[in-house]
Amino acid sequence: MTDQHSLYGPLADPAGDAGHREHPPRVGFFTDTSVCIGCKACEVACKEWNDVPGAGLDLLGMSFDNTGALGADAWRHVAFIEQDRPPGVQDAGPAGLPTGPSRTGHTTGADTGRATGTPDEAARGGGQGAAPVDLPFPSFDLPGAATGAETRTDFRWLMSSDVCKHCTHAGCLDVCPTGALFRTEFGSVVVQPDICNGCGYCVSGCPYGVIDRRPGDGRAWKCTLCYDRLRGGLEPACAKACPTDSIQFGPLDELRERADRRLQQLHEAGVEEARLYGRDPGDGVGGDGAFFLLLDEPEVYGLPPDPVVPTRDLPSMWKYASLAASALLAAAAAVFVTPDGKVRR
Known part of the structure; x- marks a missing residue:
């Protein structure tokens, strides 16, 4: 039997423990929520590629979040969290953070060799030169579009695309009585719907509340890390569709190193609240195959602060x-x- 150090330490090899020999490196997701713009391209790509049925339009009374949570028909969920606080250092765009559409949108003479001036002057073609500035969005001809930083509301959006964590030590896999769940050669956990009997043990075995049974079907469904695409040498559909590289895919060891560098970069830029979630191989699930950079406490994003797989002590x-x-x-x-x-x- 594999010892606890192998299950939870840096040397953990879930694919090898499952019997895969000479398997490829373990792969996964690193989601950098500081550059997520909430476009939901990942949700759409996931549904489209995996033929996940739609659940209809329901705003749930929760801002723009029409998914609510992960489930059998939502393998990706983009959370929208509005906080009553100023954007602060993140709004200034340090360390490559997006500035978003709330920026003024006008360029300087040093950037374009054209006129400089205030947004209003730029919109009229005025300023210190004859040629007007080429304006990206927003157009200052629109009502209210010329407002500046002084008129902004003191709140910020936190956006994050959640997904199955493909845990190093997966409770859903441990409790499945039919073998419907299996560990792939890439280290991910996949449900085989033709073997699932709908018992629901995996639902209670997941410390994140990810896996669920489909109404009218009864079988369990969740993210497969696009296993079919991986076997064809392609990256998962959600990562492929992400326009800001918020969802990054690759060998897990490389992603962890990249996440460490990104966290240090944000801390140096003054974003002290930034933290990594699911990155630690010594946590209660042995580290996640899909981990996150968050800008607030995990509970704010609907994530358990200290997840422990129920079957850890079996x-x-x-x-x-x-x-x-x-x-x-x-x-x-x-x-x-x-x-x-x-x-x-």
Whole structure:
């Protein structure tokens, strides 16, 4: 049996533990929420490629979030979280952070060799030169579009595309009685719908509440990390569709190094609240195959702060159970068998 260090330490090899020999490097997702713009391209690409049925339009009373949570018909979920606080250092665009459509949108003479001036002057073609500035969006001809930073509302959006974590030690995989869930050669966890009997044990075995059964179907469904695309040498559809590289795909070891550098970059830029979630191989699930850079506490994004796979202690539980059973048998033998080996009557 694989020891605990292999399951939860830096040397963890879930594909190897599952019996895959000479397998490719473990791959996964690193989601940098600081550059997510909430476009939902990942949700659409996931549904389109995997033929995930739509759930209809329902704004849920939760801003622009029409998905609500991950489920059998939502393998990707883009969370929209509005916070009553100023954008702060992130709004200034340090370290490659997006500035978004709230920026003024006009360029300087140093950038274009054309006129400089205020947005209003640029819109009229004025300023220190004859040629008007080429304006990207927003157009200052639109009502209210020329407002500046001083008129902005003090709130910020936190956006994050959530997905199955493809845990190093997966509770859903441990409790499945039919073998419908299996570990792939890439280290991901996949459900085989033709084997699933709809028992639902995997639903309670997931510490993140990711996996779910489809209404009217009864079988469990979740993200497969686009297993069919991986086998064809392609990246998952959601990462392919992401326009800002918020969802990054690749070998997990490389992604962890990249995430560490990104976190340091943000801290140096003054974004002290930035943190990594699911990156640590020593946590309660042995590290996630899909981990995140967050700009607030995990609970703000609907993520458990300290996830622990329910089946983590199964090996030691079986060990103690076997010892207790042996002790019980020995006690029974002492009661019914005499010292000379005869059965008491």
